[in-house]
Amino acid sequence: MSDGAARSGFGALPGRWVQALIGIVAVALTVVQFLPLATGRSLYDLTLLGIHVGFTAAIVFMTVAASGRRQAATDALPPWDLAAAVLALACALYFAAQGARVSERVFGVDEVYPLDEVFGTLLIVLLLEACRRIAGLALALLAGIFIAYAFLGPWLPALLAHRGMTFMRFIDLQVLSTNGIFGTPVAASAQMVFYFVLVGAFLERSGAGQLFVDLAYCVTGRSWGGAAKAAVVSSGLFGTVSGSAVANVLVDGIITIPLMKRTGFKGTFAGAIEATASTGGQLAPPVMGAAAFILADVVGVPYATVAFAAIVPAALYYLSLYVLVDSHARRHGLGPNQVLPVAESIAGLKERWHILLPLALMIYLLSEQHSLMLVGAVTLAAIVTVSWVRRSTRLGIGAIYESIVRGARGAAEVAIPSAVAGIVVGVLVQTGMALHLERWLIAVAGDSLLVSLIGAMLLTLVLGMGMPTAAAYLVAAVLVGPALQGLGVPALAGHLFIFYFAVLSMVTPPVALAAYAAAGISGASLWVTGLISFLIAIPGFLIPFAFVADQGLLLQGPLLQVLPSVLTGSLAVIAVAAASGGYLFGALPLASRAVLFIGGILMITPDPRLDLIGFAGAAAVLGVQFWRRARSAGVTALPTS
Numbered sequence: 001m002s003d004g005a006a007r008s009g010f011g012a013l014p015g016r017w018v019q020a021l022i023g024i025v026a027v028a029l030t031v032v033q034f035l036p037l038a039t040g041r042s043l044y045d046l047t048l049l050g051i052h053v054g055f056t057a058a059i060v061f062m063t064v065a066a067s068g069r070r071q072a073a074t075d076a077l078p079p080w081d082l083a084a085a086v087l088a089l090a091c092a093l094y095f096a097a098q099g100a101r102v103s104e105r106v107f108g109v110d111e112v113y114p115l116d117e118v119f120g121t122l123l124i125v126l127l128l129e130a131c132r133r134i135a136g137l138a139l140a141l142l143a144g145i146f147i148a149y150a151f152l153g154p155w156l157p158a159l160l161a162h163r164g165m166t167f168m169r170f171i172d173l174q175v176l177s178t179n180g181i182f183g184t185p186v187a188a189s190a191q192m193v194f195y196f197v198l199v200g201a202f203l204e205r206s207g208a209g210q211l212f213v214d215l216a217y218c219v220t221g222r223s224w225g226g227a228a229k230a231a232v233v234s235s236g237l238f239g240t241v242s243g244s245a246v247a248n249v250l251v252d253g254i255i256t257i258p259l260m261k262r263t264g265f266k267g268t269f270a271g272a273i274e275a276t277a278s279t280g281g282q283l284a285p286p287v288m289g290a291a292a293f294i295l296a297d298v299v300g301v302p303y304a305t306v307a308f309a310a311i312v313p314a315a316l317y318y319l320s321l322y323v324l325v326d327s328h329a330r331r332h333g334l335g336p337n338q339v340l341p342v343a344e345s346i347a348g349l350k351e352r353w354h355i356l357l358p359l360a361l362m363i364y365l366l367s368e369q370h371s372l373m374l375v376g377a378v379t380l381a382a383i384v385t386v387s388w389v390r391r392s393t394r395l396g397i398g399a400i401y402e403s404i405v406r407g408a409r410g411a412a413e414v415a416i417p418s419a420v421a422g423i424v425v426g427v428l429v430q431t432g433m434a435l436h437l438e439r440w441l442i443a444v445a446g447d448s449l450l451v452s453l454i455g456a457m458l459l460t461l462v463l464g465m466g467m468p469t470a471a472a473y474l475v476a477a478v479l480v481g482p483a484l485q486g487l488g489v490p491a492l493a494g495h496l497f498i499f500y501f502a503v504l505s506m507v508t509p510p511v512a513l514a515a516y517a518a519a520g521i522s523g524a525s526l527w528v529t530g531l532i533s534f535l536i537a538i539p540g541f542l543i544p545f546a547f548v549a550d551q552g553l554l555l556q557g558p559l560l561q562v563l564p565s566v567l568t569g570s571l572a573v574i575a576v577a578a579a580s581g582g583y584l585f586g587a588l589p590l591a592s593r594a595v596l597f598i599g600g601i602l603m604i605t606p607d608p609r610l611d612l613i614g615f616a617g618a619a620a621v622l623g624v625q626f627w628r629r630a631r632s633a634g635v636t637a638l639p640t641s
Helices: 003-007 016-040 045-063 081-097 101-103 116-133 137-155 167-175 184-206 208-220 226-242 244-262 267-283 290-297 301-307 311-331 342-367 372-387 397-431 433-445 449-466 469-486 491-507 513-522 526-536 538-549 558-580 590-604 608-637
Strands: none
Touching: 003 244, 003 513, 016 045, 016 184, 016 372, 016 397, 045 081, 045 116, 045 184, 045 290, 045 397, 081 101, 081 116, 081 608, 101 311, 116 137, 116 167, 116 267, 116 397, 137 167, 137 397, 167 397, 184 290, 184 342, 184 372, 184 397, 208 226, 208 244, 208 342, 208 491, 226 244, 226 267, 226 311, 244 267, 244 491, 244 513, 267 311, 267 491, 267 513, 267 526, 267 538, 290 397, 290 469, 290 491, 301 311, 301 342, 301 491, 311 538, 311 558, 342 372, 397 433, 433 449, 433 469, 449 469, 449 538, 469 491, 491 513, 491 526, 491 538, 513 526, 526 538, 538 590, 558 590, 558 608, 590 608
């Protein structure tokens, strides 16, 4: 008996009706999200956020089983899942109806109605279960611990104690204020992330994923390690619109990983390259993933400012991957390979090149700092219009409907963890625990910025092992962001530092989700793929420390300050990547690799004296390599008797 048949019992909703209901909810959510643009009137915050959270929770209950297995289109929906979806929609409608009242009430002063307590409790329970299904147990369990902490404060040891909360005050905090479920994370999800997730779904449906792969093979297909370089380039390109490391691996890796293996790369290395390159997609503008939108809201700057500051760090990240692949390929003799489908890629590029035009338009609109709702709407209209240039990319009514449903399902993967993270953040702030932890971190680190940065990195990586990127970033930002600013780190640089490590947790063992997804495609060991992904990403671990120390890498400051920073940063990551790959104009001995690696680290610092020392070390290694190469050529050229 199939799983779908086993699930269809008394009261179960047939699969075709489930798909219809998902479609209705997805289209209704999309209409509400764009309603202010059509009417010229903004919705009340709670109206928009309540519908956003409730509708996405309903989608989760209809698309993900209690076991965590994704529902097939033919699966019937058990009555308990249908009931949970209906209750989530009821919560959405209730809180949407309270928008006007909540916009005028005062938190902690005005009355909390009995129905607020009923629907608030119901929403929290539903969110915890939806989060467990879509994001795993860790975040849901953490939220449960903090809910208990909110009530048990007076009975805890002095280090953790607080005044505690009444049930009424807890509900007031979580569902009737902007400090809990409907706080910054969900606001970013509804007012920013949703539009770009939808754009990504439309682009993918029109063939953008294949377009990026074709473009990458056209550029790199006939070079050393061409298949792996194509994976780096295509993953970076697709990551600019997907904003999800695992999604990037699953879309891009199914093409690139088998080709890498066919051209001589080991399965573990092929999976690791794809995982590391796909992870970098969340670091690459114009769409950097949900956490970047939350970052913009937390710091209080336009998203375009965040994307602009991230240009150089993202470029350095991908430069290091490209150089490492080239070095690895030359060391192992993986030269240009005729297996790669370059001719087919050129034909595909000619067929789909026009899909790049809406992406260019979106970048322009973002640079002009238009509202993200307007940017999303115009870009969607452009994608649909441009898609009709070729039959192979054309988006008809059915394809548009499928893209809306796919976009709504993608939005749920951001909205639900964001709402649950809001529960945690609300308790942390309201109980004073966030302030206590900030003081503790400052006391431990003393005046050492480096120690504080290392502590922030470790905390963020640990959180990222069990949470989605956005949730890990937000919790870490609340805990250590103020402490970094207290040590003189500018807000944007400090939060980008935390954001980078929340992203890099996707390739940091023991829970390296992007690497595990890639290993599933390559058929290689999960653990070995995760470890190699981490080693490949090491230059990426240095970049955040560099831009905290040198704001020029964030394009902050005059041009004469920015250019030297970018130049030395580029030389630094090239040196580190070549040392990791073990080849620079010839195979590198272990001692030369060590000198080159340390030289790269020194060059990435803002101290000119250390830059010179690092440059001198790298130049010495380069000189020795040229000497060995010339000597080897001379020996080879000697006549034989």
